[in-house]
Amino acid sequence: MWFKAKAPVLGDFEQLVLLGVLRLELQDSAYGAAIRQEIHARSGRDVSINAVYTTLERLEIKGFLKWWVGDPTPQRGGRRRKFYALRPAGVAALRQAYRAFTSMADGLQARLETK
Amino acid sequence: MKIDPPRFAIWLLSMRLRDEWRDFVVGDLEEEFAARHGDSPVAAHAWLWWQTMRCLAAPPPTRPNPSLHRPSQGDSRMRTLFADSRYALRVMSRTPSFGVAVVSVLAVGIGANTAIFSIVNSVLLRPLPFEEPERLVRIFTRTPGGRPFELSAGKFYGWQREAQSFEGMAMYRFRQFALGGTGTARAIQAGAVGAGFFEVVRARPTLGRLFRPEEDSPGGKYVAILSDRFWKTELGGAPDVIGHTLKLNDETYTIIGVMPTSASVASWAAMACDIWVPMALTDEQRAARGNHNQQGVARLKAGVELAQARSEMDAISTQLGREFPNTDKGWGAVIIPMQEEIVGDRRTMLLMLLGAVGLVLLIACANVGSLLFTRTLGRRKEIAIRSALGAGRGRVFQQLLVEALLLAVVGGALGLLLAHGALTSASTLLASQVPRAEEISIDARVLLFVLGVSLLTGILAGALPAVRAGRSDLNDALKEGGRSDGAIGIGTRRLLIVCEVALSLVLLMGAGVMTQSLLALRHGDTGFDPNNVLKMDVRLVDTRYPSPAQRSSFLDAALQRIRALPGVEAAGTIDDLPLKEGSSQTLDLEGYPPQREPVAVQVRQITPGYLRAMRIPLLRGRDVVESDAEVLLVSRDAAKLYWGADDPIGRRATLPFSKTVLRRVVGIVGDVKQRNLSEATTPTVYFYTREPYGKATFVIRTSVPPATLAQPAVGAIRAIDPEQPVVDIRTMVQVLDGGLTSQRFSALLLGVFAGVALLLAALGIYSVLSYIVRGRSREIGIRTALGARRADVLRLVIVEGMSPALAGIGAGMIASLASAKVMETLVFGVSPSDPLTLAAVAATLALVALMASLLPAYRALRLDPVRVLRGE
Numbered sequence: 001m002w003f004k005a006k007a008p009v010l011g012d013f014e015q016l017v018l019l020g021v022l023r024l025e026l027q028d029s030a031y032g033a034a035i036r037q038e039i040h041a042r043s044g045r046d047v048s049i050n051a052v053y054t055t056l057e058r059l060e061i062k063g064f065l066k067w068w069v070g071d072p073t074p075q076r077g078g079r080r081r082k083f084y085a086l087r088p089a090g091v092a093a094l095r096q097a098y099r100a101f102t103s104m105a106d107g108l109q110a111r112l113e114t115k
Numbered sequence: 116m117k118i119d120p121p122r123f124a125i126w127l128l129s130m131r132l133r134d135e136w137r138d139f140v141v142g143d144l145e146e147e148f149a150a151r152h153g154d155s156p157v158a159a160h161a162w163l164w165w166q167t168m169r170c171l172a173a174p175p176p177t178r179p180n181p182s183l184h185r186p187s188q189g190d191s192r193m194r195t196l197f198a199d200s201r202y203a204l205r206v207m208s209r210t211p212s213f214g215v216a217v218v219s220v221l222a223v224g225i226g227a228n229t230a231i232f233s234i235v236n237s238v239l240l241r242p243l244p245f246e247e248p249e250r251l252v253r254i255f256t257r258t259p260g261g262r263p264f265e266l267s268a269g270k271f272y273g274w275q276r277e278a279q280s281f282e283g284m285a286m287y288r289f290r291q292f293a294l295g296g297t298g299t300a301r302a303i304q305a306g307a308v309g310a311g312f313f314e315v316v317r318a319r320p321t322l323g324r325l326f327r328p329e330e331d332s333p334g335g336k337y338v339a340i341l342s343d344r345f346w347k348t349e350l351g352g353a354p355d356v357i358g359h360t361l362k363l364n365d366e367t368y369t370i371i372g373v374m375p376t377s378a379s380v381a382s383w384a385a386m387a388c389d390i391w392v393p394m395a396l397t398d399e400q401r402a403a404r405g406n407h408n409q410q411g412v413a414r415l416k417a418g419v420e421l422a423q424a425r426s427e428m429d430a431i432s433t434q435l436g437r438e439f440p441n442t443d444k445g446w447g448a449v450i451i452p453m454q455e456e457i458v459g460d461r462r463t464m465l466l467m468l469l470g471a472v473g474l475v476l477l478i479a480c481a482n483v484g485s486l487l488f489t490r491t492l493g494r495r496k497e498i499a500i501r502s503a504l505g506a507g508r509g510r511v512f513q514q515l516l517v518e519a520l521l522l523a524v525v526g527g528a529l530g531l532l533l534a535h536g537a538l539t540s541a542s543t544l545l546a547s548q549v550p551r552a553e554e555i556s557i558d559a560r561v562l563l564f565v566l567g568v569s570l571l572t573g574i575l576a577g578a579l580p581a582v583r584a585g586r587s588d589l590n591d592a593l594k595e596g597g598r599s600d601g602a603i604g605i606g607t608r609r610l611l612i613v614c615e616v617a618l619s620l621v622l623l624m625g626a627g628v629m630t631q632s633l634l635a636l637r638h639g640d641t642g643f644d645p646n647n648v649l650k651m652d653v654r655l656v657d658t659r660y661p662s663p664a665q666r667s668s669f670l671d672a673a674l675q676r677i678r679a680l681p682g683v684e685a686a687g688t689i690d691d692l693p694l695k696e697g698s699s700q701t702l703d704l705e706g707y708p709p710q711r712e713p714v715a716v717q718v719r720q721i722t723p724g725y726l727r728a729m730r731i732p733l734l735r736g737r738d739v740v741e742s743d744a745e746v747l748l749v750s751r752d753a754a755k756l757y758w759g760a761d762d763p764i765g766r767r768a769t770l771p772f773s774k775t776v777l778r779r780v781v782g783i784v785g786d787v788k789q790r791n792l793s794e795a796t797t798p799t800v801y802f803y804t805r806e807p808y809g810k811a812t813f814v815i816r817t818s819v820p821p822a823t824l825a826q827p828a829v830g831a832i833r834a835i836d837p838e839q840p841v842v843d844i845r846t847m848v849q850v851l852d853g854g855l856t857s858q859r860f861s862a863l864l865l866g867v868f869a870g871v872a873l874l875l876a877a878l879g880i881y882s883v884l885s886y887i888v889r890g891r892s893r894e895i896g897i898r899t900a901l902g903a904r905r906a907d908v909l910r911l912v913i914v915e916g917m918s919p920a921l922a923g924i925g926a927g928m929i930a931s932l933a934s935a936k937v938m939e940t941l942v943f944g945v946s947p948s949d950p951l952t953l954a955a956v957a958a959t960l961a962l963v964a965l966m967a968s969l970l971p972a973y974r975a976l977r978l979d980p981v982r983v984l985r986g987e
Binding site: 031032033036037048049050051053054057075076077079080081082 | 136138139140142143144145146147149165166169170173174175176
């Protein structure tokens with residue numbers, strides 16, 4: 001529709017997932033369970049694996065992510081992993097979100113960081 | 116080590132997820148489950164199930180995913196289903212009491228079904244906890260009379276040599292050992308097993324090794340394998356136990372192995388032992404063909420059918436009968452699958468109970484159906500508006516069905532909790548009632564059962580009102596003050612009452628017949644008087660009492676001391692108490708030609724005092740006394756069987772195990788139920804000998820409550836020999852009750868089911884009648900205003916309630932007569948279609964129906980015609 005923004009804005013959970021991929025992709029270990037655990041460990045949100053994959057799928061359709069399939073490993077019952085990495089558009093979107101967040105939060109650190 | 120996640124969850128996920136996601140999601144979950152399992156297995160399971168539930172509810176989408184590209188058009192099936200569920204929840208929350216009522220009725224119905232199904236599942240459906248259990252069989256001899264009987268070693272080795280159908284065949288028997296070195300006397304249960312026993316069962320020790328062939332001989336060393344339980348409780352689970360020794364019956368046994376927990380199977384006595392030792396038969400014992408005191412187990416070869424093995428064994432038995440005509444002629448072989456042997460006659464009982472509890476669920480369905488129906492009628496206007504706005508019949512139907520299903524699923528979940536609670540709290544009770552009780556649990560199959568039953572219940576209870584609602588007339592429903600609800604669907608609900616009452620009658624009849632059968636068994640004539648009798652078992656060990664004289668003097672001394680106790684009226688011993696299997700032999704009579712087809716009678720070894728202690732009547736002649744040596748008492752039937760019309764007193768006979776000793780008959784006594792309560796009395800010969808063998812059950816008649824004498828009586832035996840174990844101290848009444856556990860169990864459960872059914876039926880009648888009275892209040896008001904008497908109004912309502920109830924009673928009588936066949940094998944001493952019981956049950960139901968009609972009738976009486984008519 002005419003009022004819809006051209007570049008889709010990242011939702012809150014999408015940001016978490018993209019950040020998870022960003023953290024893990026350097027070690028080539030950005031796959032579902034690892035991203036889920038990373039989000040759980042850092043943000044305390046114990047999300048379900050299907051939520052993670054649903055979001056990853058959506059981000060991939062938006063053109064933010066690329067993926068490939070790894071080799072089967074025995075500790076997964078011989079099942080394969082699906083690895084993700086950021087595309088430039090994904091990095092850009094994340095950067096935009098980060099900028100928006102930091103500039104909005106600028107000067108408020110004292111109030112936001114107190115408990 | 117890789118830890119396997121719950122397979123059922125993984126299976127559910129694999130079914131739900133699309134191919135493109137399955138590997139990734141399931142793999143991720145398995146991986147994280149394994150990581151979490153290390154911290155806490157329980158938490159890991161909970162986590163995995165939580166994740167599974169969420170994935171099942173909303174799995175990752177498939178591509179191309181339409182919902183991402185275009186807004187969905189119209190109602191997709193799932194979407195309306197969710198909308199219907201949400202709506203149902205909202206409707207329900209408006210009248211929570213209705214929801215609570217329906218859910219609790221369903222929870223009771225589904226819970227009871229789940230509990231019984233869990234038992235059936237564990238006892239009948241789940242394979243036995245052995246390796247390839249379907250190939251394990253028990254082997255017995257078949258007596259010339261056609262009964263399965265214990266094995267003799269000679270026959271067993273004959274079979275073992277010839278039979279080709281089996282991978283292995285082994286003999287075993289039970290021994291009781293006195294565990295020495297602990298200061299006090301303690302008896303432990305041991306299995307004396309022949310060569311190859313553990314190979315047939317496929318039990319492997321966790322520590323040490325199995326018996327070697329050379330150890331299964333009398334010259335072999337004394338060695339023992341421990342059960343896991345014995346090893347842990349008695350020896351503290353010491354890892355260096357191999358090579359240590361145990362004192363059993365004053366002999367030193369070397370421990371050579373320890374079995375794992377998994378090898379202990381409570382439902383099969385041979386694997387429930389504390390320890391196992393080699394059988395170590397002498398050559399003479401191995402050749403014995405007439406002495407039947409061994410048990411047998413075998414494993415069929417893969418691919419060999421039971422019938423094949425049976426016919427082969429029959430052929431071998433016939434062959435052996437020709438070779439050894441004296442001992443083997445007429446004897447056969449019996450092969451029974453292990454599962455059948457363990458479950459035994461409980462199978463019919465359990466299936467009957469499952470059927471009965473199914474009836475309870477049907478009644479609950481009828482009840483809930485009736486409630487939903489009433490409710491649907493109350494919502495006629497709402498439904499009519501929905502139809503007017505364009506909702507098709509299908510939509511209305513679906514919505515009402517979803518409501519019913521939702522209630523049923525909640526009821527099912529609660530029922531599952533109920534069943535779990537009931538099974539846990541009744542686990543000790545169950546242990547004595549059904550075989551394999553320790554294996555009863557709620558597994559995936561039970562969960563599937565609950566789900567299936569819940570959905571079925573929802574459909575059964577919900578379909579009728581839903582169909583009926585779709586048919587209601589729009590115009591009529593929308594009319595203001597349309598208050599003729601009372602007339603709608605009355606026929607349907609009357610039919611529901613007829614069904615409820617009929618089903619209740621079938622259940623009540625079952626419970627009534629079962630209880631009568633229990634009473635008949637419990638209080639029927641056993642031939643002895645079980646009240647005020649205490650019994651205890653003593654087994655004199657050969658090593659301590661090697662000579663018959665020593666055993667005889669021990670028994671004499673023990674009886675003397677026991678008789679001297681205050682409160683003891685009489686005391687004696689017998690080798691095997693009534694209601695227990697025992698020796699069965701044939702007699703050779705002096706001065707009579709040998710019988711062509713000798714009939715075996717029960718043979719028991721007693722001491723003086725036994726008859727008086729059990730109050731077995733002495734019909735003629737005299738009782739045995741201490742000064743006797745080698746004399747016989749015969750029961751009336753045994754006398755008739757052997758001596759016919761002649762008087763047996765003063766005549767002599769020999770018993771097969773001591774052909775040289777001629778024993779004189781001194782008296783004729785009453786017949787006793789030797790084998791079990793549900794069989795008739797059995798002809799019996801009692802002998803009193805100065806050379807007893809070491810097995811004795813003391814029977815003590817008391818003038819005080821028998822249980823109070825347990826301590827002093829054990830003390831009397833300990834005073835003679837402090838190391839002598841005394842076991843199984845019970846009153847005779849307890850022994851009698853112990854033989855009735857399965858009847859008691861089914862009578863109790865049937866009683867509970869019938870009670871619930873009665874309550875539900877009463878509730879059903881009450882709710883429908885209340886509804887009718889409310890619907891017809893205007894009519895009743897007008898009648899009252901026109902001068903109808905109170906009695907007329909009363910009759911109007913009660914006839915309304917009683918006519919379907921009476922129709923139900925009639926239908927139920929026919930149904931229970933038709934289903935009498937099922938009960939035939941389960942009851943004793945009473946016909947399953949006993950007219951007196953049927954009449955009593957019908958009267959009870961009629962009374963309950965009347966009571967249920969009274970309250971609505973009372974309400975109708977109190978209607979004020981002025982207010983009713985003004986209320987228009």
